[in-house]
Amino acid sequence: MSHRILVTGASGYLGGTLLARWKEAQLPPYSKLYALVRKQEQANAVKEYGAEPITIDCQDPEAIKKTLVDNKITIILYLIDALGKTSVPFIEGLSEVKEATGQDVHFVFTTGAKLFSSHVGTPTDKPLLDTNPALYDIQKSLDVPSSNGWMRVAVDANNTVIEKAGDLGVRAYIFAPCIVYGKGEGFGNKISIQTVAIVKAAKKVRRVYKVDKGRPTWPVCHVVDNSTLYLEIVRNILAGKDIGHGRDGYFLGSAGSVAWDDLYAAMAQAMAKRGAVDDAEVKEADDEVLQKMGNALDSHKEMVPVHLGGSCTFTAEHGRKIGWKPQYEAQHILEAADEEVELILENLE
Ligand SMILES: NC(=O)c1ccc[n+]([C@@H]2O[C@H](COP(=O)([O-])OP(=O)(O)OC[C@H]3O[C@@H](n4cnc5c(N)ncnc54)[C@H](OP(=O)(O)O)[C@@H]3O)[C@@H](O)[C@H]2O)c1
Incomplete structure (x- = not known):
């Protein structure tokens, strides 16, 4: 029996683009x-x-x-909730399909790079490869206080999926x-998360503010490249290849990293050009500004850096090992900042 695949989140930004790129893959x-x-x-749309x-x-x-079980689904691309509220019954269902059919079954869980960053206490003094065999142990040993809300839950969700x-x-x-x-290519949500947070917060305080000391960096990825990584994973599964799973199954979708400072500067230029901020200068946020940025993001001021800052040295290697080739280099996000701001402003309005 050949595989039956379930894509979730098709009306979303990532899942929509994934489905839009499915046929050409x-x-x-x-x-x-x-x-x-x-x-x-x-x-109707799907x-x-x-x-x-x-x-x-x-x-x-x-x-x-x-x-x-009724539909004998053997591969699930789970893009609906990084907190994994429903991941366990999906995994249990796959296991029942395996028992009934004898076929291998696969669960691709979508988390986020934040769970591999300074925000949860992951060491950021050197690159952390997504092929590092100690990733599960690193995640397991993270001391994320439960007061840290959803990030504690999201780290646990990754570990629970593997276990x-x-x-x-x-x-x-x-x-x-x-x-x-x-731009998201699906029929639903066209815009992302962090770049949107930068725009939303800056609109509110009429300026782009940096929220960290120093010059931290973060991995970036064009939405099309993110989709082709999902597709490459599916391609390998369908070809019967073992690409590493469980403790060896981490994949970061990223072509490389940029400094937040460079991203802020490029987006501030684009926002100033459209009159969405007073000018293109990026300043350091003080407490009062963080409070207002938090209001714009529906968030406590302490959580603002989680939305649009922090340090993440997570580095993608696994995808390239299975044949994934991103089209857009990391620096492309800076060149595309003008279009990104235009798209976000249009969609927010
Ligand atoms: N975009 C990024 O840059 C980014 C980065 C890191 C991690 N992630 C994670 O990746 C996942 C997808 O992100 P996204 O940007 O594509 O989000 P999105 O645009 O908000 O899409 C979320 C999708 O999940 C669906 N969904 C949510 N709850 C559901 C439920 N109970 N049953 C069925 N469908 C449900 C939504 O359906 P409806 O349209 O019906 O609401 C929508 O299709 C999220 O978990 C996000 O945290 C995204």
Whole structure:
């Protein structure tokens, strides 16, 4: 029996672009492509991409497992929740499919580069490769206080996926997008997260502010390259290759890193040009400014650097080892900052 694949988050920024790029990827043969949807218009939209819509009440673990078993789904691309609130029943459902069919089953979980950064106490004094065999142990030993809200939950979610999948014979992959930019190509959300936070906060305080000391860097990736990494993982799975899973299954989607300072400067230029900030000078945020930026981001002032700053030396190597070649170098995000700001302002309005 060949694979049946479930893509989730198809109305989102990452999942939408992934689905839009699906056909041209010319993947090896598989049996069927499903897309998880929650509305009729989404169901109609995913059909245009050759996917059969599927609806699951994700609050109901039994419904998740039953749907996977009934449809004999063997590969899941999970892009709906980095906190992994429903990851366990999806993994359990895959395991039941494996038991019933004898086929290998795969769970690609989407986390985020923040969970491999200074925000959760990951060492940032040297590059941390996504092929580092100690990544699980590093994540497991992170001392993220529970007062640190969702980041504690998100780190635990990565570990739980690896542990649960390992126990149940499911091959798990931890896919970490970083600062993703570029116009979303799907039918739903067209804009990303961190670049959007920079624009939202700057609009509110009429200036782009830096939120860290020094010149920290962060990995970046064009949304198309992020999608082709998912596709390369699927291609390898369909070809029957073992690309490393579980503790060896981390993938960072990134072409390289840039300094936040350079990104702020490029975006400040673009915002000043459109009158969205008073001028293009980037200043250091003080407490009062952080408070206002927090208001714009619906967040406490202490969490503002988590939205748009911090240090992350997570470095992508795994994708290239399985044949992924990003089209856009890291510096491209600076060249594309003008377009990015235009896109975000349009979509925020
Ligand atoms: N974009 C980035 O730069 C970035 C970076 C790091 C990590 N990530 C993580 O990657 C994931 C996808 O990001 P994104 O930017 O594509 O987010 P997004 O544009 O907000 O899309 C989220 C998708 O998840 C779907 N969804 C959420 N809850 C669901 C549920 N209970 N049942 C079914 N569908 C549900 C949404 O469907 P509806 O349209 O029906 O709401 C939507 O399709 C997120 O977990 C995000 O934290 C993203």
